Amino acid sequence: MLRVGAVNYLNTKPLIEGLTEFAPNVRLTLDLPSRLADQMAAGELDVGLIPVVEFFRAKTYSIVPGCSISSRGPVLSVTLFSRVPWDQIRSVSLDEGSRTSAALTKVLLASPVSREPTASAADASHARRWLAANRLEYHPLPLTAPADDAATDAVLLIGDRAMKACLPGFEFSYDLGAEWFDRTGLPMVFAVWAVRPGVDLGEAEHAFVRAKRHGLSRAGVIAEREAKRLGLDPGYCRRYFDTIIRYDLGEPELAGLKRYYQLTSEFNLAPQGVDLVRYHRPHPEQSR
16 A cells, blocks of 8 residues: 555645545545654655655655646635734744744745745845844744734744634734745746655556646635635635645645745755655665
8 A cells, every 4th residue: 555645724625535446555634734844854754745844854855746736826724813013023932833934934934025935045144144133033833723822923824724714912913925935936836745765656646637637627616615614605715726725736736845844954954965856666676
């Protein structure tokens, strides 16, 4: 069996709809993105829909082509709620389920005046000095802790938790998908299917793209089903699938992914020298 892990959020559902039917050798488990990344690192999963920053940190994974969780503008499910305007944020509570969005928060907050992400080592050095001078603090927000009770200036929420949150005590809210796109003009890729080295996907190699196409063709059915589970409006969920989240991994998404890697590596949030390698079937002697 091929051990596959995916995120148990609304935005994942079109990617896994029918996956085990297209690839009967897949044993699918659902969990939080941060836990999936840890399970991949521990060798407990062969393939994982993991945060892209964890793909960078592992350094040895390859990417299943054609699939991602991304956005070209607002994403709705990654929101920074704040009591103060952007430039006055000095402390942030980060959703413990987050890895990519936590790093994205740190990158975006690194240039609060120009609100444009740095693109060179010199700019990154300047931003790090700004951060040190202004003493930004980051604290974990446990998954069971009410976000409203956080004592920090701002709170980062992701996934279904972010989509349902209101947080009336926080005057400002910033959609980080929109923040990224406004500053770079590029899609923001949040997660990809990652494959551990030496894993042979076998008959499942093309099942991920097939499942994506199948899931998108059933967007209305999935929206109605998941809305009941989450207590959301079905029409809202349908529009989320159709107009907000993107599931391809084409040239625009790869360009956004490379820019995000450039910035996270410059801020020491990801290691240097990582290649975005597409999955290819290993030689029989190399497979697990």
